[in-house]
Structures are given as structure tokens and as C-alpha cells.
Amino acid sequence: MVLLRIFRNSDGEFMGCYASYFNIQNSIDVELLAAIMxxxxxxxxxxxxxxxxxxxxxxxxxxxxxxxxxxxLSNLMNKCNTAINSMQFMVTHIFRQGNSCADKLATYGVTSKTDSWWNSMSSFLYDDFHRNRNLLPNYRFRNL
Structure with a gap:
């Protein structure tokens, strides 16, 4: 599984992102670890x-x-909660369809199986990032 996150400022501008491959098969652990990180x-x-x-x-x-x-993950969550206590923090749910950049990062992580951090936007994220930032719709198609 791949841990990933995209960081944006309050104007929706790109601040950085990462993708890390871990050989963890439990989806709850992977998703929670990514959020904690x-x-x-x-x-x-x-x-x-x-x-x-x-x-x-x-x-x-x-x-x-x-x-x-x-x-x-309780020890890591304790460290995370210590950080949260000194932050203004909010967590909300977003539907997967609203997070196409995350899908691109996940694909990259699974393919490369390396840890990667970007300070500037990678070309493979550009279109999805700007589509999302400009509130344009994102469609998923499936062949039957």
C-alpha cells in the first residue's frame, strides 16, 4: 500500500506532497498511518x-x-495528538472522486516503490491538481 498526502495552503496552492510505499496490506493501518504522518x-x-x-x-x-x-498505531497516534494539541486542526471526509490527485500519487507510489517528496508540483499531478483547485468536475469511467 502507498502512504500519500498533498499539502496546500488556504488558497489551494501547492505546498508539497509525498508518496511512500509500505508493504502493509491492512487498509485501515495504511490510511491512518498516512494521516498521522x-x-x-x-x-x-x-x-x-x-x-x-x-x-x-x-x-x-x-x-x-x-x-x-x-x-x-497507538504510540504514533499519541505523538500525532501531541502535535494536534498545539495546532488549529480540523479533519473532514472527502469522497474519493474528489481526490484524483491522491489516485495519481498512489499509482506513482505502487509503481516506483520508493519514498518521494516533492517541493514543487510534479508534471503527472498538474492537470488533476488544477482541475480540483478550480472546482472543475472529475469523472471516472469504467468499461463494462
């Missing part, structure tokens, strides 16, 4: 106002305290 990275970069959007509802519920943290 995003908060910790933001904290380490000095970004103190965070709005985390996640397309995995269970992760949103964990951050909101209505679901329990898997024990395997």
Missing part, C-alpha cells in the same frame, strides 16, 4: 493550521474520537 510532517514544517481531508471515513472517525485507534 501528514500531521507530523506539517508540525515539523511549522504549519500550525491544518485541515486534513481523508477519503477513508474510519480515519476521520478515529481522529474525531468516535472509533478506537488500532493498537499497532
Amino acid at each position: 501528514a500531521v507530523i510532517i506539517a508540525y515539523e514544517k511549522g504549519w500550525r493550521s491544518i485541515w486534513l481531508e481523508c477519503d477513508f471515513k474510519v480515519v476521520v472517525d478515529i481522529f474525531n474520537g468516535s472509533k478506537l485507534v488500532p493498537w499497532r
Whole structure:
């Protein structure tokens, strides 16, 4: 599975993104670990106002305290919560269709199987990023 996040400022401008490949097959662990890492990275970069959007509802519920943290990630979640306590923090759910950049990063991560951080936008994200930023629709087609 691939851990990934895109960081934007309050105007929707690109601030950075990462994709990391982990050989973890449990989707809850992967999604929660990606969210925890995003908060910790933001904290380490000095970004103190965070709005985390996640397309995995269970992760949103964990951050909101209505679901329990898997024990395997409880120590990391404690570190994350320490960071959150010194931030303005909000977490919300986003439907997967509204997150096409994440799909592109996931594809990159699975293919490359490396850890990657971008300070400037990679060309493979450009079209999806600007489509999303300009509130243009995103369609998914499937051949039957």
C-alpha cells in the first residue's frame, strides 16, 4: 500500500506532497498511518493550521474520537495528538472522486516503490491538481 498526502495552503496552492510505499496490506493501518504522518510532517514544517481531508471515513472517525485507534498505531497516534494539541486542526471526509490527485500519487507510489517528496508540483499531478483547485468536475469511467 502507498502512504500519500498533498499539502496546500488556504488558497489551494501547492505546498508539497509525498508518496511512500509500505508493504502493509491492512487498509485501515495504511490510511491512518498516512494521516498521522501528514500531521507530523506539517508540525515539523511549522504549519500550525491544518485541515486534513481523508477519503477513508474510519480515519476521520478515529481522529474525531468516535472509533478506537488500532493498537499497532497507538504510540504514533499519541505523538500525532501531541502535535494536534498545539495546532488549529480540523479533519473532514472527502469522497474519493474528489481526490484524483491522491489516485495519481498512489499509482506513482505502487509503481516506483520508493519514498518521494516533492517541493514543487510534479508534471503527472498538474492537470488533476488544477482541475480540483478550480472546482472543475472529475469523472471516472469504467468499461463494462
